[in-house]
Amino acid sequence: MAVRRDGSLMRDKAQSFRGSRIVIAIVVGVLLGCVFALLYPHGFLSSDPLVQNRRIGNSDLQSSSSQCEPPERINMLRFDIGALSDKNAELKKQIQDLTEKLRLAEQGKDHANEQFSVLSKPHKAGPFGTVKGLRTNPTVSPDESVNPRLAKILEEVAVHRELIVALANSHVKPMLEVWFTSIKKAGIANYLVVALDNQIEEFCKANGVPVYRRDPDEGVDSIAKTGGNHAVSGLKFRILREFLQLGYGVLLSDVDIVYLQNPFNHLYRDSDVESMTDGHNNMTAYGYNDVFDEPSMGWARYAHTMRIWVYNSGFFYIRPTLPAIELLDRVAGRLSREKAWDQAVFNEELYFPSHPGYDGLHAAKRTMDFYLFMNSKVLFKTVRKDANLKKLKPVILHVNYHPDKLPRMKAIVEFYVNGKQDALEPFPDGSDWQS
Structure with missing residues (x-):
């Protein structure tokens, strides 16, 4: 019995000792918790951004107080800010240009869709006097690979993808000066001189005139540098083709012209070619019925003919369309093979109809108000x-x-x-x- 009592006593002491350790651990834990609460009232790993910012701010303050930014660094920062402002202005201009291009592309797309709609399926004719045929050909897709250097110049010079273009060599320098002076006086910004020699290129640059100097081209360059008015006039049809391929409408101009108003405010743009006339009144400029008299034919002595005085190949507006480019190719091709006047060839290709052995040009044309x-x-x-x-x-x-x-x-x-x-x-x- 004594042995049982001693064993029971030992168990009671052991249990009492374990209980004491638990109590001690709890007390120690509470004490440590109080200590951490006093030292870190917001927590040891606080996620409060305000506290973090305060700590970071104090750190930055100490850092800034220990070391100030040098003037060179401040100047560099100011320069960077200025550069960013310029870049921002440039991006805004690019956005505006892209918006304008998108608008023009949408117009072209709408017109192309209209033409496709007209040509792709048969239509019933409307009431008498209401039927209108399609008059305006769609523009070609611009191809900048044709002449990247010229494409870059045209982006800067053209307005709404249109501009005045004149070819000039040193033979016409005095007239060229009157020409571009009148253009400036009339407030026209979108014009370009195609310089056919170095002297004209330097002359234009010295007078603030937009100029494009063509790359060397054997054969063509000899005409450009030494040729007279007619030779240079024939050359322009070859040069003009690149402008149209790049997607620009061109008002081709000789240099013996004085500008008094902006011509782009007076164009219709409903035809492939819109040209001034050599006519001098309503009949000669716009066409008339001319009666040819042959008395030997007796009763049939009078033959009616349609007459119109020629278009002037020294001033015409040409749109970037396939018929317009075909016209330039036809004229340039004939002038390279024949000894002919460019204005005569220009009008023949525009007006001669298709007939046996010849396919006429299907181009729309308009005569300007004389x-x-x-x-x-x-x-x-x-x-x-x-x-x-x-x-x-x-x-x-x-x-x-x-x-x-x-x-x-x-x-x-x-x-x-x-x-x-x-x-x-x-x-x-x-x-x-x-x-």
Whole structure:
């Protein structure tokens, strides 16, 4: 019995000792918790951003107080900010340009869809007098691989993918100066001189005139540098092709022209070619029924013919369409094989219909208002002698009918720009020069 009591006593002591250890552990844990609570009131690994920011801020403050930024670093930061501002402005301009291109592309797409809709399925004709055929060909897809250097220049110069283009070599330098001075005076920004020699290129650069110098081209360059007006005039059809392939509408201009208004405000753009005329009144400019009389035919002596005076190949607007490019190819091809006047070939390819052995060009054309886009015959034979017509302000004046071009160009500037009322009087209607 004594042995049992001693064993029971030992078990009681052991249990009492274990209980004491548990109590001690609990007490120690509570004490440690109090200590950490005092030292880290927001927790040992606090996720509170305010506390973290405060710690970081104190650290930054200490760092900044220990070491200030040098002036060089501040200047670099200012330079970087300025560069970023310029980049931002450039990006805004690019966005605007892309928006404009998208708008034009949408217009072209709508027109192409309209044409496809018209041509892809048969349509019923509407009521009498309401039927309208499709008049305007869609533009070609721009191909910048044709001439990347020219494409970059045109992006900077053109407005709404249109511009005035003139070819010039040193032979026409005095007239070229009157030409671009009148363009600047009229407030026209989208124009470009295709320089055919180094002297004209430098002359344009010295006068702030947009200029494009073509890459060397054997054969073509010899014509460009030494050729007269007609030789250079024939060359332009080859050069003009690249502009159309790049997707730009071109107002091709000779340099014997004085600009008084912006011509782009007076174009219809509903045809492949829109040209000024050599006609001098409504009949000759816009066409008329001319009766040919052959008395030997008796009853059938009178034959009716349709007549129109030719388009002037020194001033015309041409859209970037397939028929327009085909026209340039046809004219340039014939001029390379034949000894012919470029203006005659230009009109023949535009007007001659298809017939046995010949496929005519299917191109839409429009004649410009001959009082707005005026030739020098209209001016010196008619307008200057009529008090009412003298009050009109043409868009351009082309001194195409007279060989004394430079003095007449200067007189036109004096009359229409400087208001000298008798500036045109000293000149005869025509000239004593004979071809």
